[in-house]
């Protein structure tokens with residue numbers, strides 16, 4: 252029996268008003284998963300592109316008619332024909348002009364999410380959602396979770412849960428619609444409490460923030476308790492392969508990555524059983540990849556900055572919004588048979604890298620891949636200072652348990668060419684601090700960045 256169903260293709264097809272075709276479905280082999288009508292594969296044909304174009308035009312017209320920002324910024328000159336010439340919305344524009352982008356009266360706004368930017372100062376980003384936008388979010392979660400869970404599954408959620416309409420609440424609602432049993436614990440604050448909750452609930456599925464779930468898995472390993480989990484779903488902007496492989500090894504589970512930014516109403520895409528990129532919710536989002544320097548769209552397969560356009564948003568449509576995330580559209584068709592576009596694993600944010608020497612970039616993903624393999628290392632921070640004559644890279648390593656082998660960490664860091672060359676050149680000093688993380692604490696839920704120490 253195949254454990255994973257293709258739920259996303261038929262869902263996108265229905266959202267686009269298209270009919271699924273048996274002929275395409277019969278070309279692929281998903282064992283007996285194809286016995287269910289819902290496993291049929293979306294056909295990517297002229298009807299598909301026509302529907303997508305219609306949605307883009309509709310969202311654009313809606314935004315121009317209802318928001319002062321889109322009305323005043325020359326958007327009426329554009330359509331799907333000259334789409335790539337349309338202005339891009341930077342994160343700075345969103346920060347300053349969010350109110351002008353709202354397309355409905357305040358009484359119709361059901362939820363406002365405020366995003367503080369870590370490592371920077373200035374106005375926060377604010378994203379506005381109507382009730383129908385929130386209903387769409389529930390659909391995004393349902394179609395994603397239905398692809399790898401089954402009715403009756405117990406699902407423990409460690410995600411933000413402090414306000415009505417929170418991400419946990421919407422996910423729980425989606426799970427209930429699919430016949431699952433959700434339990435929300437909010438963001439993880441203490442490893443020891445999360446461990447107790449894990450023991451009490453014995454869930455089939457866990458949903459959470461990558462570094463927090465990884466820390467919990469390492470903690471269960473140190474405590475010595477064998478854990479049986481069917482699947483884990485991780486969601487943030489960048490999820491290291493090391494996190495996925497370590498969880499699979501420690502818990503003997505399948506790990507799925509979900510791609511869903513707040514700006515997208517937590518929709519976006521999900522991995523299939525092939526685990527090679529996110530299948531996009533194309534009925535609701537139009538994704539482009541641009542060269543971050545020139546703003547020009549790059550060919551499929553080329554790495555660049557992801558730009559999103561919402562296609563069904565009522566509260567605050569975003570037309571060509573620069574996410575700052577670096578990824579690429581995978582040009583090859585997925586081995587699972589789906590015809591949906593895929594984007595690759597998010598590499599890093601455009602600003603979340605540091606060029607130590609000319610042409611030698613250090614990214615957070617590289618550091619994750621190298622450092623998180625160490626059993627007792629739970630988290631780390633990276634800061635840099637370029638004001639002094641000798642530039643400084645300052646790392647703080649958070650570890651659990653009695654021992655941390657400092658030489659091993661130093662060796663791991665020197666395996667990264669950018670760090671090795673920078674230190675050997677005499678231009679950079681590497682400072683490493685060590686701090687024990689107690690079971691009464693936990694890695695931060697915030698997105699980690701490489702940031703300046705000033």
Ligand SMILES: [Zn+2]
Nearest residue numbers: 523525585587
């Ligand atoms: Zn696939």
